[in-house]
Amino acid sequence: MMVLHRGKFGNRALSIYDKNILVTGATGLLGNHFSSHLSKNNCNFKALALDDDYVPSYKNLYPEINLNFIDIAEIDKLKTFISSNKFDIIYHFAAQTQVGDAIENPIRTFKSNIEGTWNLLEVCRKQNIPMVIASSDKAYGISDILPYKEDFELKGEFPYEVSKSVTDLLANTYKKTYNQNLVTLRCGNIYGGGDLNWERLIPGVIKWLLENKTPILRSDGSYIRDWVYVDDVVMAYIEVGKKLIENKVAAPSYNFSSSDNYSVDYVYRKICELIKGEYIEPEFKITSEKEIPSQYLDSSLIENDLNVVAKVNLDEGLEKTIKWYKDYLKL
Template sequence: MGIKKSIMENMERLNFWKRKNVLVTGGNGLVGSHIVEELLKSNANVIVLIRSKNPKSYFVIEGLNKKTVLVYGDLKNFKRVYDVISKYEIEYIFHIGAQPIVQTAVINPVETFETNINGTVNVLESARLCNSVKGIVVASSDKAYGKYDKLPYTEETPLKGEFPYDISKSCTDLIAQSYFKTYDIPIAIARFGNIYGPGDLNFNRIIPGAIKASLLDETLDIRSDGKMIREYLYVKDVADGYLMLCENINKSKGEAFNLSSGLKLSVLEVVEKISEIINKKIDYEVLNLAKNEIYEQYLSTEKVEKFFGWHTKHSFEESIKETVKWYEKILK
């Protein structure tokens, strides 16, 4: 029964995306690359808007750049965004492009606000002006909620980020809601926790950092006190969640959905688990330097389960093993 259901779901996905014109902003990043990969499997016409090329990215290493229409442009440039959506008669948009790094946002808040907030306005306004667009999924984050003592966060939890990155995602989320409510544009919002997997080149993040330290026999620097608790979600589950929301846009439009794994771990627990999976001790040093970060966050996925029966498909152990294989290719 499980196999039959999986085959049916794959056929439905193929039928939905076949020959559709799909724009993925930030399509050469961690999440964007895996969305592109899934769309290509379903024979979509994929247009990728990026600011610059990274030869070490999953997007390039896995050859996705050779199978897509690659367009260069800055999300802050409204005319460029509009021209891309208009020229390629885009039907569906995954707005993933952003400045995604918390500490970079602290150092350069203006660039973060302009990219994440104005960039979202430019994408949604361009979509409003182009009659071809049938559905949009906008990337939000668990950081959009800000800090609350009551956990887990549900979709009804008010959005009140405090620090630059968090605020930028709160605004992104609210702007998407405004465009749906004001203009009835079919928009769904995806709120995720910490994402990991093949293609993450930010080695300041705990999972890529721990794997890199293990492969190169380095000491891992832990910026926090090691006790911060987060949920960790495999990037292939993330891509599946994005496609699922867009495939069901008539039901998901106007709604925000938490998508998460339910796996809650402290930073030190993550290091310990990776060490167990790869059967190698990882040396680390706790620096306790992290500022402007929320101590504990995790999400309720009751809504997305109720609406669509969605849940993750990959275990942490299986996902880490696949992720390690990818890093072995690029680091050794």
């Protein structure tokens, strides 16, 4: 009989929750929600982070999670840490995720996103540890055909996109060459409470509106994106990891999103409506010329193969997110 474990997302097979897990990038939006979920389910896991300015805020939000400060670009330290802990599975979320920062500092982005990934791949290859690797719809680059499907060419053009394309290609190389047990998950724009990067659209606009300030948009609002709530993404990673260690993952990569494909302007207006009850004229500071105009994912493969489906629509997700920031900012 299959033993079940009750957690935030309901009953889940113990085949993932009783494993020794490593989470990289634990102070990012996805990494902190994922680590918090593991903690609430009394899992045995380690969380990796860089010792940077974001960590104090993270510690205040998630005091129950003990962070280990290791730069995954330093392979010797990484190898020693992983070999001494004997992990059953690794979730790789560590990355520099800001498009603007990638344009300003491509070397830092490539070092984090590309070198860090190949270091983990190599360590996991030699120690035979399964990996779930976080990727992005940005890996596909510009396409005349949408939505993106998993067999589309990976052809990023700008620094952040290229870093994600290369991450996926490295993972595919290790899977095909060494038959490594791994999978990449390409998600749309993840949002939710706990994101303290105020440069991002949703947390930034919410904070400005709650503080009665004029929001600043860095595009004309026409860009179309997939919007997926963070709890749905955590659920997807839990299920994919469970299937991976059961050797039930057939595809090397999966797309995952909510099919909520909306323009930046639509999302902005929706946040205004939910907080102020009316449209608030923003200030425009256009800085996003080097971005993909439209991108959204076809998630049918993961739905059919693994029965993983996003459940939270944009309205519900934004309401939950706004409530989180109201509580956090005490407004």
